[in-house]
Amino acid sequence: MNLTESDSNHNDLENLSINEILQGINREDQSVAMAVKKALPQITSLLENLVPKMQLGGRLFYIGAGTSGRLGILDASECPPTFGVAPDKIIGIIAGGDTAIRKAVEFAEDNTEQAWKDLMNYDINEKDFVIGIAASGRTPYVIGGMGKAREHNISTACITCNPGSEMVNSADFPIEVAVGPEFITGSTRMKSGTAQKMVLNMISTTAMIQLGHIKGNKMVDMQLSNDKLVDRGTKMIMSELNISYEAAKRLLLKHGSVRKAISVEK
Structure with missing residues (x-):
């Protein structure tokens, strides 16, 4: 059938x-x-x-x-x-x-x-x-x-x-x-x-x-392809490193990914 x-x-x-x-x-x-x-x-x-x-x-x-x-x-x-x-x-x-x-x-x-x-x-x-x-x-x-x-x-x-x-x-x-x-x-x-x-x-x-592409419950390896994702990534770094939004965004743009920003700066 x-x-x-x-x-x-x-x-x-x-x-x-x-x-x-x-x-x-x-x-x-x-x-x-x-x-x-x-x-x-x-x-x-x-x-x-x-x-x-x-x-x-x-x-x-x-x-x-x-x-x-x-x-x-x-x-x-x-x-x-x-x-x-x-x-x-x-x-x-x-x-x-x-x-x-x-x-x-x-x-x-x-x-x-x-x-x-x-x-x-x-x-x-x-x-x-x-x-x-x-x-x-x-x-x-x-x-x-x-x-x-x-x-x-x-x-x-x-x-x-x-x-x-x-x-x-x-x-x-x-x-x-x-x-x-x-x-x-x-x-x-x-x-x-x-x-x-x-x-x-x-x-x-x-x-x-x-395969290790998620940390906690966050998309730390996501591509920063638009403003929404840059904002999301910035907030992840803020939370993880306990820093201001502006400082987190600078780190994100400097390193190019949430994972790198956190691992290098932590």
């Missing part, structure tokens, strides 16, 4: 009021966090194997199509500014290339060979780790890429909302989040997309903490 394609629990949506639609979507969304909770042992197993690879210099690749691919790119792109890691530490790849981030590329997800070609552009090797993302668990682009990765002794995982799917067979560490039928039948950008985003948040955040 393909759970992500199963019929919605709601019907006659076009006859509902705005409030009724919103109430229905919200009721469905409330089940997502509990579905993710049930998958925590699988997420734990993945991270226990991913983190040591990344500590030894391995990279994390996300591969996906459509919404799933975009979510992987989103998670990967937010790690450099948040945690100060190099842009090539976590890499998101989408079927159809960068064009597909904004616009659907017809039949891109049906190519079983392209994902491996895309991964080879980054000289992927045994130190790295590949996570395939597909709500249905049957996207040819993703399954093909994961299969090729395993053939080359590269560890694989998957995030799917369809338990027992084909993709699970290509994953060393499968994560299955059974969110059930979507509010609109088959619209996996909804509950399935929310579940995938939650799992991706867990994976990247936990990995970055384990």
Whole structure:
């Protein structure tokens, strides 16, 4: 049974009021966090194997199509500014290339060979780790890429909302989040997309903490790419060194990062 394609629990949506639609979507969304909770042992197993690879210099690749691919790119792109890691530490790849981030590329997800070609552009090797993302668990682009990765002794995982799917067979560490039928039948950008985003948040955040990019609960390695982040960094230094805002800002701008400012001046 393909759970992500199963019929919605709601019907006659076009006859509902705005409030009724919103109430229905919200009721469905409330089940997502509990579905993710049930998958925590699988997420734990993945991270226990991913983190040591990344500590030894391995990279994390996300591969996906459509919404799933975009979510992987989103998670990967937010790690450099948040945690100060190099842009090539976590890499998101989408079927159809960068064009597909904004616009659907017809039949891109049906190519079983392209994902491996895309991964080879980054000289992927045994130190790295590949996570395939597909709500249905049957996207040819993703399954093909994961299969090729395993053939080359590269560890694989998957995030799917369809338990027992084909993709699970290509994953060393499968994560299955059974969110059930979507509010609109088959619209996996909804509950399935929310579940995938939650799992991706867990994976990247936990990995970055384990790799030492957080001190206490603060983003001490974040990039100072706008005034808001400079202000946040200044306040971190104020608190840590017990100095004035002005003095903290001078130190931040001098050293270029919260971590350096604190470690040098403490």
